Amino acid sequence: MNAPVDDRLTALRGSAQRRAYNARSLAALENNPRCTLRALLDASGSDKAAIAEHAGYPSAFGQSTFALARGNAFEALVKANGYAELLRVLRETLGLTVPEVGNRDLNDVGGDSRQEIRHTHTTRLLVKAAQGSGDSTLYDHPMLRLTVGGYAVFLEPDLVAFRADDRFYIVEIKSFPIIDGQADPVQVKSATTQACAYVIALRDMLRQAGIDPEAAVSDQIVLVAPKDFTNRPTAAFVDARKQVAALTRQLARLERIKDLVELLPEGLTFDLAPDGGQAQRPVEELTDALDQVDATYRPDCLNHCEMAFYCRARAREDASLDILGPEAREQFGGVDTATMVMGLARGELTPTADQSEMAIALRHAARLRAELDQAYRGAA
Template identity: 45%
Template sequence: MPPPRKQGTALRQRLADLRGPEVPPKALDARALAALAANPGCERRALLDGAGVNKAVLADALGSPSAFGQSQFAFMRGNAFEARVKADGGAELLRLVHERLDPGAEPPAASPVSVPDLAAVGPEGRAARTALALREATDAAGWALLDHPMLALDVAGSPAFLEPDAVVVHPDGTWSVVEIKSFPMLDGSADPAKVGAAARQSAVYVLALEEVAARLDPPPEVHHRVLLVCPKDFTNLPTAAAVDVRKQRAVTRRQLTRLTRIEEIAGALPEGTCFAPDLPREQLTTAVEALSATYAPECLAACELAFHCRARARTEGAVTSLGRATRAELGGLTTVDDVLAAAHGRAGDPDDPAVAALRRAAELRAEALGVSAERREAAATLPGSAPEGVPCH
């Protein structure tokens, strides 16, 4: 077996070959990583994300353009709100952190706040600079605000570089993640679906921050509550809430450990496989179909290739297109044809609970339709009833 450094170099070269010559890698952010962790059985997404393939461009080249992503207006609004929150050296942001997460500590306004410079060359350099800044701020025992730090998290054997909105070091040496969103918090509460998505994204940052903390002696505590900052009501004024992400963190960690290592997926591909968007559509389709996918309707809100995968799932009659809950209830029946054959007694083990339930449902449906047919036949014999297809007046 080659040394780890040579092995890592060979993997990076292999992933670069898969992207295509002169195609720059697309960074894997926490939102994409949270979506990947929610669907660990999808080798297609695992490899494409790990290789840095731009799935939106790939979807366009495949003829299934994606409607996934934020509008330019949403980006501008979010950037403007984040700039307001972090103005004046992050004074308002640290006030919210103190108020919501650490009210027993000395107020940030009562002592100097460290805002270290995190500039460095490349994501590896920025991650190393962030780790050093965290160590220095922890030793200083004061408030510190790290604006857009760079964190590294191992994902399926390949490092993913993540950039949270902010990380705060408390005077007691503990660390907190701050997530800034542009959706409003009305009367102290926000859209549960959006808060849930923010919590899953923040849980990824917490995991990455814990990896940094584990390298220190003694390792500092990473707060399991993150600060979610949003506009208050219909204004542009910031407000915040503490969100407990222990459940999301545990689920994400468990799902990430289930991901097949990227080098194993890449090694199983045919020689010469490439996902460069300038290749002919037929060649791209063959390359994409060489990777197994686990499509579910939830992918439509989380993956740029969802429309392509949905079309393939429908063509193949895969029950995954009906949703994960339905797929789980059907056991070993993987296609709609299998389900219908089992329901009508043409296939399947009668002792299989899923087959038995399908046959019982088919019997109840036949019974209900039979009763309806009898009622229609009886109604047709009543005096004054119209022949079939002729309306009554």
């Protein structure tokens, strides 16, 4: 049933290698679900960073080797010696009854690391465990599938799920510290976003096997992070009920990828090398292709979307109020551009019925600013 959509998405991606959803694209999904360009690029598994760079707007993301090394070292430490440290914090810090049983690394199946095969393997083991006949407590790197816009995508598997008290818990291992019981809220939020996607995906999997998903998977996420300024892990429950509900709602409301694809002009592609060579597509041709798809830019995109600089440049060209962000934008309900705001403020444009109330407030504000400009011209 996915076949024609699959073909269109493959055509969009072109010759490039398929990219899986990762922490950043999940954050983008949560923060800007209505952006069509993002939805299509992510669903097709296109390399947004390469596309942005080729279009002349390289993204500013990059990971410092220090952060990478620290992250890996901490994760290794938590998982070392048969997950000894992880079990310690689960038992000591969170007071969970984790029985002393084995663990399963689902990273590959007998040397085969294809996504489909790993997914089948994961499903078999986890469903068995949920039915109470599993032989393990910890499952590392389970391969899950999330339905985004009616289209199933694989999730990058870098998590641990464990069973305690007959429920699955999702563990996020992060290297930002929990200092005096408090961690940076921004980082906690992005960590939970990722975990929420796993909770939803895992629940979907179990639902299909006829298991009550809410009872089987906890929406309390276990965050494992360094304690204070040390290397020693500590753990905390993060209540993700709200975020799970929000993400579920967003996923359900999301325009279906199928419908989005159908609106695209025939033959549209974001391929950088349609002839099989290396990034040789004329820039103009690529930007023309990108411009055929709507993008919903927000300043927040700069934090998580590789395309952000490109979209910002486009929004600037249009004098779009999106540039200023939602706090300023919401003042001018129904008006999209700076040009229109200034036109209304100067009385050069006539407001529509919807805009009349806003226009009164706007003209009043413009009068106030004009008085001030006159009084303080030149000063300071």
